[in-house]
Amino acid sequence: MDLAAITIIQVINLIASLALLSIGLAVIFGMMRVINLAHGEFLMLGAYAVLVPTQAGVPLWISMFIIAPLFVGIVGVIIERLIIRHLYGRMMDTLLATWGLSLLIVGAMTMIFGNTMEGISTPFGSFTIGSLADSQYKFFTIGITAVVLLVAYIVLKFTRFGLIARATMQNSDQASVLGVSPPAVYTLTFGIGAALAGLAGAILAPISGVLPTMGAAYIAKAFITVIGGGEAILTGTAAASVFFGAINQTTTFFTSSVVGEVALLVAAIILLRLLPQGITGRFFRRGL
Amino acid sequence: MLEVKQLKVSYGRIPILHGVDFNVTEGEFIGILGHNGMGKTTLLKALIGLLKPVSGEIQLKNQNITRYPPHKRNRFGIGYVAQGRDIFPNLTVRENLRTGILMHKNLRSKETTIIEEILEDFPRLESLLNRRGGVLSGGEQQILALARCLCGSPELLLLDEPTEGIQPSIVEEIIEILKNLRVKRGLTVVLVEQNLEFISALSDRVYVIRRGVFTGELSPEQLANPEIVQEFVGMN
Numbered sequence: 001m002d003l004a005a006i007t008i009i010q011v012i013n014l015i016a017s018l019a020l021l022s023i024g025l026a027v028i029f030g031m032m033r034v035i036n037l038a039h040g041e042f043l044m045l046g047a048y049a050v051l052v053p054t055q056a057g058v059p060l061w062i063s064m065f066i067i068a069p070l071f072v073g074i075v076g077v078i079i080e081r082l083i084i085r086h087l088y089g090r091m092m093d094t095l096l097a098t099w100g101l102s103l104l105i106v107g108a109m110t111m112i113f114g115n116t117m118e119g120i121s122t123p124f125g126s127f128t129i130g131s132l133a134d135s136q137y138k139f140f141t142i143g144i145t146a147v148v149l150l151v152a153y154i155v156l157k158f159t160r161f162g163l164i165a166r167a168t169m170q171n172s173d174q175a176s177v178l179g180v181s182p183p184a185v186y187t188l189t190f191g192i193g194a195a196l197a198g199l200a201g202a203i204l205a206p207i208s209g210v211l212p213t214m215g216a217a218y219i220a221k222a223f224i225t226v227i228g229g230g231e232a233i234l235t236g237t238a239a240a241s242v243f244f245g246a247i248n249q250t251t252t253f254f255t256s257s258v259v260g261e262v263a264l265l266v267a268a269i270i271l272l273r274l275l276p277q278g279i280t281g282r283f284f285r286r287g288l
Numbered sequence: 289m290l291e292v293k294q295l296k297v298s299y300g301r302i303p304i305l306h307g308v309d310f311n312v313t314e315g316e317f318i319g320i321l322g323h324n325g326m327g328k329t330t331l332l333k334a335l336i337g338l339l340k341p342v343s344g345e346i347q348l349k350n351q352n353i354t355r356y357p358p359h360k361r362n363r364f365g366i367g368y369v370a371q372g373r374d375i376f377p378n379l380t381v382r383e384n385l386r387t388g389i390l391m392h393k394n395l396r397s398k399e400t401t402i403i404e405e406i407l408e409d410f411p412r413l414e415s416l417l418n419r420r421g422g423v424l425s426g427g428e429q430q431i432l433a434l435a436r437c438l439c440g441s442p443e444l445l446l447l448d449e450p451t452e453g454i455q456p457s458i459v460e461e462i463i464e465i466l467k468n469l470r471v472k473r474g475l476t477v478v479l480v481e482q483n484l485e486f487i488s489a490l491s492d493r494v495y496v497i498r499r500g501v502f503t504g505e506l507s508p509e510q511l512a513n514p515e516i517v518q519e520f521v522g523m524n
Contacts, residue, residue, distance in 0.1 A: 160390050160396075163379070163383055163386060163387060163390065164387065164390055164391070166376070166378070166379060166383075167376050167379060167383075167387045170376045170377065170378055170379070171374060171376060173338055173358075173370075173374075174370065174374040174375075174376070175387065176337075176338070176357070176358040176359045176362075177336050177337075177338065177358050177359075177362055177368040177370070178359075178362060178387050178388050178391060178436070178437075178440060179359050179362040179363045179390075179391030179392055179440060180359055180387075180391050181357070181359045181360075182359075286378070286420075
């Protein structure tokens, strides 16, 4: 019974982490059809944007919720202006450009910080159920993910910016003749996607440790989640996270974490074979 | 109001418009008649800015707007209803209407009033407000596209074949709506069409376009005479 409760918490935690680390990529891919291979590095920059200020004495929550998203968001806006903007509609070129960018960021960060793992102590401590203990930080991750998804939903569904963004995503030429400047919307969208990646990196930092190459560990999972989710940004990310997260963690529980990862990949292949448009290509089509 | 001088436009390397000149004065309703492939849509896309001209000049309200991107032209007073309607299929009818308003800073605060006024002119949309745009019929989508465009209070309206693929009863309805709107809002309109009845019911003057140049000008009375039309346009 205790074991079941802990396991359920672990499954939900993994689902939340998947959704959190994918949402920034989903926003950028869903809105702009840009495959951002530097997404993992945005996560890593977010993690460093927590590590460095925290080591300098800034309270953890300020670095996590303000500095990291803001810093990575600004980096995103600059990258969009300098690189992505010139490659719209050329998916392969953006893919290569962002890959190069990812190598560049890893290289630069390694030069500055060295190739060593640094850590931030995980706040909150642990909780116990019966004889079993686990980190309370899991509840924090789950809660933040829920809040992020909810806020994203509210912004997309009920605000002016959300409406303009959805219109631009469906037909940018038509939006432009109604007075929308698609380049401005794209800059902002890319910035928001980057900021969300920064926030995700910041929240994962205390659990994962901080390393210049840490992005590589997440990029594949984030991609699988976004592609598996399909067109609807939020519904897709949430649905794919639940699906892959549950499979991964359940398999891990009965076997080992390596087999869990393999199960996730196998599930992704089967899913995309059956639903090439992703989950929201068939189900929850009207979702956001 | 609108002055177009020696406008040349190409799709890639293929020239489509070979130097188009015309003027539209305020309050006028201009028709442009021509077959498919003669450059009608290209002309309107160049006027709204979706296509960049190779050379030539476009002036609106005595200001050179040739280099303006589409969103700037829209905010400066040009409304454009594309061929094939181009409503946002996954937005509701109300959301579609709102997209016509939101980018106009002076209109934003009056959003609800504007939509109420528009619904008076387009009563058909009232019962559809919460439906998704994509489930509307072709005629309803056309009416929505027109209504959405008018939400931004344009002074100059560009219409690209609004009758294409639409049942005759709605064509009649659109004629009535446009006639009323002209009186009510003092709209200036440039309409491209190949539907003779529609264009002659509404236009003050009709230019004929053939292979990317204007080949003549017809009065609505001349349009009623099939022989003259045949001679100018090569269509009947």
